[in-house]
Amino acid sequence: xxxxxxxxxxxxxxxxxxxLMIVLSLLAVRQARRLTRLDPESVLWAYLFWLSIAMVxxxxxxxVGHILRFVLVLTGFPSVWQTLAPYSGGFNSLAFxxxxxxxxSFYNMHRVFARIREDADKLAAAHRxxxxxxxxxxxxNQHLEDRVTVRTLELTLSxxxxxxxxxxxxxxxxxxxxxxxxxDINDSGVxxxxxxxxxxxxxxxxxxxxxxxxKWSQYYCKLNSVGHIMDFEVEFLRRDGSRLYMMxxxxxxxxxxxxxxxxxxxxxxxxxxxEVTERLIQSENMASVGQLAAGVAHEINTxxxxxxxxxxxxxxxxxxxxxxxxTLQIVEKQTKICKRIVADLLKFSRHTTSGEMTSSSVNHCxxxxxxVVEHSLNMDHIYxxxxxxxxxxxxxxxRERMRQVLVNMFTNAHHAIGxxxxxxxxxxxxxxxxxxxxxxxxxxxxxxxxVIGRIFDPFFxxxxxxxxxxxxxxxxxxxxxDFGGRIEVQSPPRDPELVEAGMHTAxxxxxxxxxxxxxx
Amino acid sequence: MATILVLDDVSASxxxxxxxxxRKGHLVHAxxxxxxxxxxxxxxxxxxxxxxxxxxxxxxxxxxxxxRKLQPTIRCIMLTGYPTADSVERALGQxxxxxxxxxxxxxxxxxxxxxxxADGAAQADLLLR
Numbered sequence: 001x002x003x004x005x006x007x008x009x010x011x012x013x014x015x016x017x018x019x020l021m022i023v024l025s026l027l028a029v030r031q032a033r034r035l036t037r038l039d040p041e042s043v044l045w046a047y048l049f050w051l052s053i054a055m056v057x058x059x060x061x062x063x064v065g066h067i068l069r070f071v072l073v074l075t076g077f078p079s080v081w082q083t084l085a086p087y088s089g090g091f092n093s094l095a096f097x098x099x100x101x102x103x104x105s106f107y108n109m110h111r112v113f114a115r116i117r118e119d120a121d122k123l124a125a126a127h128r129x130x131x132x133x134x135x136x137x138x139x140x141n142q143h144l145e146d147r148v149t150v151r152t153l154e155l156t157l158s159x160x161x162x163x164x165x166x167x168x169x170x171x172x173x174x175x176x177x178x179x180x181x182x183x184d185i186n187d188s189g190v191x192x193x194x195x196x197x198x199x200x201x202x203x204x205x206x207x208x209x210x211x212x213x214x215k216w217s218q219y220y221c222k223l224n225s226v227g228h229i230m231d232f233e234v235e236f237l238r239r240d241g242s243r244l245y246m247m248x249x250x251x252x253x254x255x256x257x258x259x260x261x262x263x264x265x266x267x268x269x270x271x272x273x274x275e276v277t278e279r280l281i282q283s284e285n286m287a288s289v290g291q292l293a294a295g296v297a298h299e300i301n302t303x304x305x306x307x308x309x310x311x312x313x314x315x316x317x318x319x320x321x322x323x324x325x326x327t328l329q330i331v332e333k334q335t336k337i338c339k340r341i342v343a344d345l346l347k348f349s350r351h352t353t354s355g356e357m358t359s360s361s362v363n364h365c366x367x368x369x370x371x372v373v374e375h376s377l378n379m380d381h382i383y384x385x386x387x388x389x390x391x392x393x394x395x396x397x398x399r400e401r402m403r404q405v406l407v408n409m410f411t412n413a414h415h416a417i418g419x420x421x422x423x424x425x426x427x428x429x430x431x432x433x434x435x436x437x438x439x440x441x442x443x444x445x446x447x448x449x450x451v452i453g454r455i456f457d458p459f460f461x462x463x464x465x466x467x468x469x470x471x472x473x474x475x476x477x478x479x480x481x482d483f484g485g486r487i488e489v490q491s492p493p494r495d496p497e498l499v500e501a502g503m504h505t506a507x508x509x510x511x512x513x514x515x516x517x518x519x520x
Numbered sequence: 521m522a523t524i525l526v527l528d529d530v531s532a533s534x535x536x537x538x539x540x541x542x543r544k545g546h547l548v549h550a551x552x553x554x555x556x557x558x559x560x561x562x563x564x565x566x567x568x569x570x571x572x573x574x575x576x577x578x579x580x581x582x583x584x585x586x587x588r589k590l591q592p593t594i595r596c597i598m599l600t601g602y603p604t605a606d607s608v609e610r611a612l613g614q615x616x617x618x619x620x621x622x623x624x625x626x627x628x629x630x631x632x633x634x635x636x637x638a639d640g641a642a643q644a645d646l647l648l649r
Contacts, residue, residue: 305601339623
């Protein structure tokens with residue numbers, strides 16, 4: 001067939017091309033193997049490796065056939081080639097088909113890989129997101145824990161603060177539940193009420209602590225209607241039955257329907273305050289009565305002096321007429337009594353230190369007075385029981401006026417007993433208050449509660465006409481006040497020692513003791 | 521016998537003093553008004569003045585000062601119903617010889633007057649010597 005053209009270049013290209021094909025395919029295998037080794041997991045490289053193997057098989061089958069044919073034809077054995085040619089061609093076609101199949105499948109493989117990779121990427125992203133979410137959650141959790149810790153600490157501090165306030169308060173703080181029973185109370189409250197343990201008070205109906213039912217209803221009504229109550233003055237009953245003057249400030253605890261669920265309250269002990277106030281009021285009363293009395297005394301003095309003077313003149317005129325003289329004598333005597341009362345009144349109101357203030361022994365003073373009055377007491381079968389403390393410090397008083405007070409006290413005790421009884425005299429020193437106390441008690445009739453608040457008032461007397469002027473205690477009160485002290489009365493006495501001694505009334509004269517440090 | 525001037529715003533009181541002292545043989549002039557008393561002292565010599573501390577227009581101490589201007593040797597007893605340390609001091613400071621707290625009893629007044637007059641006489645004796 002194509003006899004006109006030389007075939008040599010064609011054969012040469014075919015020959016060397018076949019050789020080159022073998023060489024290139026082998027190089028491709030080598031490259032693919034290297035890649036596979038670098039990344040054994042990579043399916044692509046594995047695929048390429050097998051593709052290049054197939055290519056080598058194809059190159060060999062094709063190139064060997066072409067080279068053999070070239071050699072056999074040139075060497076003059078075309079018949080041999082004729083025999084081999086169908087096998088070479090068949091093998092070549094098989095290899096070609098294999099390469100084609102592999103090449104075609106690559107596209108699908110690639111797509112599958114892409115999908116797998118995509119999925120893997122998505123999975124990885126999802127995994128990452130999950131990781132982030134987990135980290136966030138962990139962080140949030142940690143933060144939450146921190147906040148809980150901080151809040152718990154704050155709560156603990158707050159609880160401690162209010163607990164301390166509750167426990168440490170010197171005032172009574174208590175809570176009540178729906179049934180009106182005490183649900184909690186602080187130690188001060190327990191102590192004030194005279195109990196030892198909180199459990200003794202908790203559970204008690206609040207109403208039973210009120211000394212006065214009327215006050216309880218007022219308290220309850222006000223809490224119910226207004227929701228709070230301020231500076232409400234009540235008397236609480238202590239365990240031993242004595243009374244405690246309290247000032248309550250309370251708030252109601254209401255539910256959503258504004259029904260009373262209980263109350264929380266602070267109660268201040270006003271017992272001491274009340275005593276001081278009462279004493280102050282009494283002092284004030286005394287001062288104003290004193291001023292009034294002084295005014296009256298001065299006004300009375302002039303006419304009294306005139307009556308007395310003229311009576312004395314008349315007495316001189318009627319010395320020879322006994323009847324008139326006696327009558328004038330009575331007028332003079334009664335006028336002198338008036339004069340004494342007025343003088344007493346002036347003494348009470350004036351607060352002048354007529355005598356000298358000297359350091360004196362209290363026990364000595366009492367003995368001096370007793371040496372005068374004891375005899376008259378004994379005449380009525382009244383005996384004196386002395387309970388003097390030793391080594392008492394001295395007090396600075398005007399001894400004359402101090403004796404006047406003591407005489408007064410003993411006279412009152414004598415009158416209270418009448419006949420047959422005991423007058424007890426105690427002297428004590430309270431070092432912590434630096435106060436000296438003289439107690440004069442008697443086994444007499446005691447003082448009615450209705451009049452005990454008035455016994456220091458001028459002109460107040462329970463004695464019969466002619467026995468007392470009602471000025472003794474007022475004057476004594478004024479004198480002791482001048483000394484910087486005070487007189488108190490208890491009937492019956494609160495001191496167990498006095499009660500045991502059978503005393504029904506006790507006057508306490510309290511005097512300040514000036515220690516060396518005070519006077520420098 | 522001495523000439524005594526009594527000044528008290530309450531007439532009964534002044535008259536009483538006058539009567540008590542007259543019985544002791546003194547010549548006593550009782551006044552209820554400060555001006556009248558001072559007018560009297562201008563013309564008559566007075567040995568002793570018995571003055572109430574509280575008068576209508578003036579105080580006893582002021583009257584005493586006026587009397588002293590008129591008669592420097594006049595002696596004086598003050599009477600008062602308001603015995604305060606301050607008034608005592610003022611009275612004695614003005615030269616009062618004694619001081620009696622009302623109501624004054626007859627005997628106390630007689631004794632005080634006698635003592636003041638005797639003391640004055642003693643002083644006069646001293647001056648004469």
